[in-house]
Amino acid sequence: MKLLYDRDTCTGCMLCPNVCNFGAIEKDGDKVKFDMDKCVYCGSCEEICPVDAIHIERRAFDKSKVLEYHDVWVFCETNEGRLRSVALELITEGRVLADALGEKLIAVIIGNEIEHHTDTLIHQGADKVIVVDDKMFADYTTDAYTIAMTSLIAPRKPAVVLFGATGNGRDLAPRVAARMGVGCTADCTGLEIDDERQLVQTRPAFGGNVIAEIITPARRPQISTVRPNVFKPSEPDTSRTGEVEKADIKISPVQVRTRVLEKVREAVEGMKSVEEADIIVCSGRGIKDPANLELPKQLADLLDAAIGGSRPIVDLGWLPPTQQVGQSGRTVCPKLYFALGISGQIQHIVGMRTADTIIAINKDPEAPIFSVADFGIVGDIFTIVPELISEIKRVLDAR
Amino acid sequence: MKIVVPIKQVPEVSEVRMNEETGTLIRDGVPSIMNPFDEFAVEAAIQLKEAHGGEVTIITMGPPQAKDVLLKALAMGGDKAVHLTDPAFAGADTWATAFTLSEYIKTMDFDLVICGKQAIDGDTAQVGPELAELLGVPQICYVRKIEISEDEKHITVHRETDEGYEVVKAKLPALLTAIKGLNEPRLPNIMGIMKAKQKPYEEVNAETLGTELQLLGLDGSPTMVRRVYPPEKKKGGIIVDGEDAAAAVKQLVGFLTKKGAI
Secondary structure (H helix, E strand, C coil): CEEEECCCCCCCCCHHHHHCCCCCEEEECCEEEECCCCCCCCCHHHHHCCCCCEEEECCCCCHHHHHHCCCEEEEECEECCEECHHHHHHHHHHHHHHHHHCCCEEEEEEECCCHHHHHHHHHHCCCEEEEEECHHHCCCCHHHHHHHHHHHHHHHCCCEEEEECCHHHHHHHHHHHHHHCCCEEEEECEEEECCCCCEEEEEEEHHHCEEEEEECCCCCCEEEEECCCCCCCCCCCCCCCCEEEECCCCCCHHHCCEEEEEEEECCCCCCCCCCCCCEEEEECHHHCCHHHHHHHHHHHHHHCCEEEECHHHHHCCCCCHHHEECCCCECCCCCEEEEECCCCCHHHHCCCCCCCEEEEEECCCCCHHHHCCCEEEECCHHHHHHHHHHHHHHHHHHC | CEEEEEECEEECHHHCEEECCCCEEECCCCCEEECHHHHHHHHHHHHHHHHHCCEEEEEEECCHHHHHHHHHHHHHCCCEEEEECCHHHCCCCHHHHHHHHHHHHCCCCCCEEEEECCCCCCCCCCHHHHHHHHHCCCEEEEEEEEEECCCCCEEEEEEECCCEEEEEEEECCEEEEECCCCCCCCCCCHHHHHHHCCCCEEEECHHHHCCCHHHCCCCCCCCEEEEEECCCCCCCCEEEECCCHHHHHHHHHHHHHHHCCC
């Protein structure tokens, strides 16, 4: 890697020394100079320069440098201070990868007032937690979080960085990867370390008709986003201890180019996100009337499940778009999926076919949903589902 | 407003299958379409042009037959098309795709880039953010409403989140990715289809792009597909008749309990 500075183009605006987290840039007459012993090539100065006088040449990645990268990192997403469940799943899987490499597992948590989560992450399996806690990170913004991640990654050189494939994870990971000039693999459903100590990333493509194994031969870190619910969190071990490092990331307000003016909750209070839920009760056109959604809601309440909808009923406005399962909505992979009155158009199936167990209830014996179901009942949801609710109640009460 | 819309021609994914003996994709006879999320992006760009004036440039990187989707976007109302096409671009991963697009787009004067959220063949949603980074502009992903300020220097959008949406403001230039709900893409009409053929259409190959070959296509891709294989076939599920609801439900709950699913 090489940093190219065009002193003639530089206007001496002095933005770059202020955004460097490593003290590698200082004033030099009316321009700047770089201390290459301190520079880690994080890219912050290149991004801020208004006249493109700084360019980092990342292309000539020397393959022997791969050996300088160690440890597995997990980006632990928070949402208004709450730790998202995918973080614990990735810590569990990250532990397996770190053990396979014989290296450390490091959790990175960024947000505002989130320091109290460090114990949870260590108990889950992290050897060390890097905490970035500042008001600047209260709302997720691509710019602030990208600067935080690249400033942490560049000097510490992890071999693997995992992100949850949530909305924000899928926004952040490719941006971080592009700034560092490395690859990124989206929506992985399997991870493994091979004989050459490479991360093998498995993911579905072409609507789940194909599974691909992807590797990153010559660049580090290897960055992946991983689907929520694929890995099951292990039992926390409260006797585990680990190190906590508080990292200060300097960010100038001009570096954050988007501003969140307002956050609007659409999901009905208590309605769980379909991407994070273990169980989803999803309704289709067969539900006939929005008032009838009470029925799936009762089943969902009983099982602590999320409510989902197929495209037609979301288009009708019976459920918010956040709850739509399928190609134009969310891709989900819960442990248990109920398809109630859903015919199973391919666009729906590609969004839910990776669920562990699929239950379909539909009047039409020819409905394509039955071809992916583990258990199907050909019948009317309005007679079957009430019966199902009382039978599940009976079984749960008997426990 | 100068708007750039990168689009992709994709196979109708529901019809893509694998040849299980050779481990290759069977694409013969599979129809190609404009990526559905890109239709929202094209429509959004045309609506902004109709409201604020300006120009909409549609760009794609793809084989010669990808011309079809460019012509469709022109027929919808795009003003000109750029077709990045060269065998050297083939096999590109998301980074190399974003890089190739950025090499052309950065030579343009633009206010806004609008992409579809993701392409339905790869489903990665990575080209948008990677392109934004390579162009040095902010990104706002999963947009379902767009407003331009009166002075046309700022943009305010609704960005979908897991709980609902955020209202996000940014200074232009910026890159957005479009999702369902942003608009209802128009169908090209006969007039549009006729006019499309007269609109400016530029073909660009690796040489005219002027980029080192080692940064393009397969050679320029940091990630590599090592193996593809068909998903495990689901073993035939149990299907029961619900005529006797109580009996069917008992069997289902028994199945769920045995699986440890409830």
